[in-house]
Structures are given as structure tokens and as C-alpha cells.
Amino acid sequence: MDTILKLGVPKGSLENATIALFQKSGWRIKLSSRNYFPEVDDPELSCSICRPQEMSRYIESGMLDAGITGKDWTLENNSDVEVVADLVYSKVSNRPTRWVIAVPGDSDITRIEQLEGKKIATELVNVTRRFFSQRGIKVDISFSWGATEAKAVSGLADAIVEVTETEATIRAHGLRVIHELMQSNTQLIASKEALADPWKRDKIETIAMLLQGALRADRIVGLKMNxxxxxxxxxxxxLPSLNAPTVAQLYKQEWFSVETVISEHQVRDLVPKLKKSGAEGIIEYTLNKVI
Incomplete structure (x- = not known):
């Protein structure tokens, strides 16, 4: 039985966020600037750095057992892999990213139907092609190697399909969004062969549980008081709480220790009210995981 799980870590914009998430989940992944095989403090893991665009192909082929990539790239590659867990995080926020259709700000195009016969530049070629084909709109789609916004600005394309979180870059290039093509999020995916192995399945599911627990703990804090x-x-x-507050009487005292878990944004309004209501020794602490 193979007791090493080959795990893919996404290179690029998701790299630092992924490594930080793994650290919060209990694994330390140490990168080297010239090494695509980072160290990890788990003898049962072997890590490789891969572009998210290629991750699902490596997993489908068996070169990797599991890995982190975007839902968009799995769909783009039409890969036969299993989604083990949705992990909604990115380099900016814990929200899904959006693939949008954008045109130059001075364009007369306001609806996707007006793109009939027009040229569109994108890195997400297959998904974009399926999107327009399903709607019976004939367009000329060309692959963009990068700097996609510039294609529309320079007149090389009538529109672009590009990923965004805040639309800041799109607006900075003088472009205007006319349609949201799809939403995407990071996912832990695995090969069917790996999931058929009981040891690997257990290891993958453990990783999924701890990663999701770490994400669930984001912007949630513990609050403790007497x-x-x-x-x-x-x-x-x-007190708001996930279930109910924990209450324990202090030793030989007519006082109680009260503990709960709440959203971070509630703390600033709640703590002054608790203090005025008689709570003392109020402690706020961060959480690594909520399982």
C-alpha cells in the first residue's frame, strides 16, 4: 500500500493564500524559490507546485492524487476528477471569483446578443465557447496568454472574458462589465483512483475537513467572561452563538464563566453592552478551526 499522498499546491495568485490556509489547518509547507517540490512537515504528504490551469490534468493522469485548483479550470479542462470539498477563498477575500464579459467603456455593446460575429479574447476558451454555443450566439474566440484587458483596449478584441474579484483592474483599463459568465471558487479535487484507495481517501478527507474547519473559523472569534x-x-x-454558550460555575463562587463563539464583526458592539450588564474579565481570542 502506498502511504504517501501526492498533493498539488497551486502556483500564482492562490499560492500564498493556500499555504497560509494549510498552516492554519496544521501543515507547514516551506517553499523554495527554485524548487517545485516544497517541504511539508507531514511524512505522509508529498507536495508539488503546479499552475491551477493544469492541476486537474495532472490529477486525472495520476501524476498527483489530489490538489487545490479553481472550479473554472476543472470545467475548462473537462477533467474526470472528483470534487472533495469546496474551499471558498482567494488572494483578496473569502468570496467566489467571477468570470465576466467586459467591453470597452465607449462600446455600444450592452447585451451579450450584440456580440454576434464579434471577436472575444480569453484564457477560458472552452467554457466561453460552451456559454455562447448554448445561447446560439456565434462569436470568434481567441486564446489570450495574459494582459487580456489590453486586447479590448487596443482593439484586438471587441470583448474579453476575464476573472475578477472587485472589478478594479477591469475599470482601471476603461472597460465595462456587461454580463457575468460564471462564478468560481477554489476546490480540493482528487482522482478517482486515489479515492478508491481506503488510506488515500481517509487522508484526503482529513485534509478536506481541516481546511474547511480553518475557513469556517475565519472572522469568527471566541468570547469568554465572568x-x-x-x-x-x-x-x-x-449572546449569539453557534449552538449555546458554555456556562461553568467558578470554584466556591457565586460567579460563572461564560464562553461563546461569535462573528468578529459583532464584538465591537457587543462587548460594551456586556460590560454594562455586569460581565467582567472579558477575553476575545482567535480560532484556528471550527469543525
Missing amino acids: VPREKLDLVIDM
């Missing part, structure tokens, strides 16, 4: 008996019900009624 509350006198006569104020306990008042304070408990004020």
Missing part, C-alpha cells in the same frame, strides 16, 4: 449569578440570564440573552 458573570455574577444575578446577571447571568441577562448576559446569556445577549
Whole structure:
């Protein structure tokens, strides 16, 4: 039985965010500037750095057992792999990214139907081709090796299909979004062969559980405080929580320790109210994982 799991880590914009997520989940991946095989503090893992655009192909072929890539690139490659977990994070935020259709700001085009017979530049060729084909709109799609926004600005294309999180880059190039083609997010994917191996399946599912737990803990904090008996019900009624607050009586005291987990944005408004209601020794602490 092979007790080494070959794991792909995405190169490029997702690289640092992925390594940070793994660290929060319990794995330290150490990169070297000239090495595509980073060190990892788990003897059961072997890591490789791969472009997200190629990840699903390497996994489908058996070169890797599992890896992190975007839903968009798995669809683009039409790869026969299994999605183990959706992991919604990116280099900017924990939100899905968007593939949008954009045109120059001074273009008369406002609807996708007006792109009939027009030239479109994109890196996501196959998905874009299927999108327009399903709607019966004939367009000329060309592959863009990068700097896609410039294709529309310079007149090399009438429109582009490009990925964005905030649309800041698109607007900075004087372009205007006319349609959202699809949303995408990062995913942990695995080969069917790896998932058929009980040991590898267990390892992959463990990684998925801990990664999702780390993401679930993002912007969630723990809140702990001491509350006198006569104020306990008042304070408990004020506390949001995932399930219910944990309450424990202090040793030989008429005071209670109260602990809960809440969204980070609630803390600034809640803590002053708790203090006024009789809570003392209020502690806020970060969470690594919520399983």
C-alpha cells in the first residue's frame, strides 16, 4: 500500500493564500524559490507546485492524487476528477471569483446578443465557447496568454472574458462589465483512483475537513467572561452563538464563566453592552478551526 499522498499546491495568485490556509489547518509547507517540490512537515504528504490551469490534468493522469485548483479550470479542462470539498477563498477575500464579459467603456455593446460575429479574447476558451454555443450566439474566440484587458483596449478584441474579484483592474483599463459568465471558487479535487484507495481517501478527507474547519473559523472569534449569578440570564440573552454558550460555575463562587463563539464583526458592539450588564474579565481570542 502506498502511504504517501501526492498533493498539488497551486502556483500564482492562490499560492500564498493556500499555504497560509494549510498552516492554519496544521501543515507547514516551506517553499523554495527554485524548487517545485516544497517541504511539508507531514511524512505522509508529498507536495508539488503546479499552475491551477493544469492541476486537474495532472490529477486525472495520476501524476498527483489530489490538489487545490479553481472550479473554472476543472470545467475548462473537462477533467474526470472528483470534487472533495469546496474551499471558498482567494488572494483578496473569502468570496467566489467571477468570470465576466467586459467591453470597452465607449462600446455600444450592452447585451451579450450584440456580440454576434464579434471577436472575444480569453484564457477560458472552452467554457466561453460552451456559454455562447448554448445561447446560439456565434462569436470568434481567441486564446489570450495574459494582459487580456489590453486586447479590448487596443482593439484586438471587441470583448474579453476575464476573472475578477472587485472589478478594479477591469475599470482601471476603461472597460465595462456587461454580463457575468460564471462564478468560481477554489476546490480540493482528487482522482478517482486515489479515492478508491481506503488510506488515500481517509487522508484526503482529513485534509478536506481541516481546511474547511480553518475557513469556517475565519472572522469568527471566541468570547469568554465572568458573570455574577444575578446577571447571568441577562448576559446569556445577549449572546449569539453557534449552538449555546458554555456556562461553568467558578470554584466556591457565586460567579460563572461564560464562553461563546461569535462573528468578529459583532464584538465591537457587543462587548460594551456586556460590560454594562455586569460581565467582567472579558477575553476575545482567535480560532484556528471550527469543525
